[in-house]
Amino acid sequence: MQKSTKVFGLTLLSCMVVACSNPAKYSGIATELAPAPVSTANFGADRFRKLIAPTAYVAVMPSIERPRLEQNTEKYQKNEVNPVHRVADDAISTFSIDVDTGSYTNTRRYLNDGRLPPVDAIRAEEMINYFDYQYPQPNSVHPFSVTTETVDSPWKERAKLIKIGIQAKDLSTKQLPPANLVFLVDVSGSMSAEDKLPLVKQTLRILTEQLRPQDKVTIITYASGEKLVLEPTSGEQKDKILRVINQLQAGGATAGEQAIQLAYKEAEKAFVKNGINRILLATDGDFNVGITDFNTLKGMVAEKRKSGISLTTLGYGTGNYNEELMEQIADAGDGNYSYIDNKNEAKKVVQRQLSSTLATVAQDVKIQVEFNPATVKEYRLVGYENRMLKQEDFNNDKVDAGDIGAGHNVTAIYEIIPVGQQGWLNDSRYQAPIKSDTAKKSEYAFVNLRYKLPNQEKSILLSQAVNVKSKTLAQANNDTRFAIAVASYAQQLKGGQYNGAMGWDQIIQLAQQSAKPDPYQMREEFIDLAKIAKSLSAKQN
Template identity: 70%
Template structure:
């Protein structure tokens, strides 16, 4: 990875810079910063040049005392890291009829991309966009389960707006609800990064706001342990009952940033402390709040991931809460949560902290099903080609589906999971050229409709919490569809979000659907929007549209 180093004004020299003798030097440094920022390249510096200029010109020079001359510049290195994900390919059903993947209930990609569009005024890096996390950020009105299983499965098939001959199969999973008062007792460990890299306003100060929100939700039967780490790890607060909120809040309020980042030993300590007060049949979870910039001790990605994967066998899960810009290691945050049977969220505002920890408290903490895997077998008599939208880093081998030793995603109380397949029915022109020697034309569309009334057969496997043997669910997907305009409002909105994600990744499969059509579809399917999240999405799509237009003009 090539690191980009830029020169910016040091805020430690702000007083000198604003004095009469320093004004010209200030302008020179701003100009140098702007001149070394290539057009169209995101520079996630602590403060953009325009903001630096505003901060400097917004005060009267006469009111600022002359301070000692300090270093006029610092080096800033762009080290944000994302996992490389190649878009899922198109498959011929005649060659590969079965598709298998693990569910994903993370939402961090959506709020991280929002940060790029709103705060940075730039389109996000392609690898920051995970479409399944975009879709699953929103609530959809799926019926609750009524049988013995902890979740219900719903499917709907509509005409695709991306390809004239294609259909979209939407799979929706709705987990049972558990009221907060009925949640089992929780053993929570707050593991907080207080290293020097966490000093900015969008990091440790926002972490403290997040933990205050969660603390206010605690019950007397819940316990909290607070561990911090910088150059070393520290047990700040031994396990403390949720009834002692003021004691917990006092320690949270005292947190300050400084030092290097030694995360590995702190993770080990967090698991040790969680094990000491382990609650059988309860919630045992570590909440790691950091920018992911581990730079002391074991910082190797695979090693850290392996440690967490091994520790999850103890029944203690790991949720990651990501913060900040510039040095943010999103790859580590997302993958640690996956390995730790937890959830990953990116917190870019106090509003997002409330969304994650208040509205989703039960689903974030209480697991109702573990190792949930989906397998779809497409019917070669009715489906010619297919592709899965998103879930690139959740794909499993076909044989993994029946192997209970293979880890997969967990689903919490009240969680909803949505996945979308795009298919080409038999007899229609698809993405792939017909093979000369292995043509799929032996069965006509009319014959297929007469022979079989199914597009596919859907199977799910899951484990109940603390169980080792999986349970199988299955149901057919009927070979019928309806126009997208006739679909329910949730389906139309999910398709708009999927198209938004695809467009941010280059629009390879969006066909004739551009930004204008995405915005129109989203606007027409906002529906009931009690928290304003869908309208916010419409606004984000408009921002992305304007930025794309600007990029096209450069």
């Protein structure tokens, strides 16, 4: 080994390099001693940093130049793309609702850094559900509305796309019940980079400013050990809460399991009956002390959710980011997962979407779609690969599923092959064609939803037919066309297996044609990201 070796932009002497068996944990040292210069180059067009808030935009934010790591230890769950199903063999599709959005922002981080994301980082449903769609507000006894629309598929000739849209009832901040919040903050050495703990502190400051007198906050930090740094404190005492947040500093290893246990213990002490009881875990997910086994951590959180306390994960950083852990423990904890790559995203998650982030209007929401063999030959579900359920799970109220927050909307897209059209699968040589009653040919499918009202044990059923009628893609509303553009983008980033002749140019064009309304410039940003992805994809060819 040479007398000096450059690691993360920091010159280390002699054999000290050998000690860095996990370079990601030491990235903060380089950041602290040799701060990275501020640059906007990595983020493309200025519009990327326009303020996502109810007031129009402000000046462009400078980007955070992240320290380059020698070893990338980021972890993603491997999910195979949903297969095509023959209706004659398997007419029923069942899955859990998902309102996570982390895959979109994590992918944005990769593209802004000039890299294509790993295919396992792409989850189509989180891309689609990142955006707001103008679905009708519920006007019945149910806490959400359900709408469907069927259009010609741009991916496969003579195929159709069925879009299912769910809109949860909205609640203003004033309508939210009292909140008991526990901020669980990773302050280990790996969190010292500019896109980690400093950004966590910005996020918590934004959330603190939204607190009301009836809300209370507890703050727990963890590194080599866990520490209660703020007892339950009323939202009226914002200065006291902010002082604690501002004093947070990074250093030490990461012992997350005991900290999660302490967070639940403190949340139980301050429990608010009929209120919001939630832990917000802010970390890069790099647990390396204590229980580090993924299934053990997930099982512990799943058991703790029975106490009525949910767990939301806020992910940060690069290089050692454990996305698999962040997404899965949020799901197990009846919370939601967001990846925060800049201050504007923090505003979106904890300011503009505060009610949906914190207040649940429906729990254990499951969708089951039964396709009509008289009208549908084949189908496939876009995304939701790690949310699939068994058919018998739908009616089993003991089986956990996703929750919907106030104001959330959720979108699912199926691609179907109508009877009589050539699909992905060859016709069976020996299986006799299905003979059906003409009266049953008026429906493509029947959509069933099951959900529980908060803190209830028995589920409620909501059903709706999908009639045999469709539009051309050009006739569909802007929301449907934009959702299809985002689904196409996700599929293209995973290799484009089901995109047919639809390439980057067609994806960008469809997004441009359906980009309005766009009050927070989110769709405009998406178009720029698709252009970056096109450029990076071309470089790889």
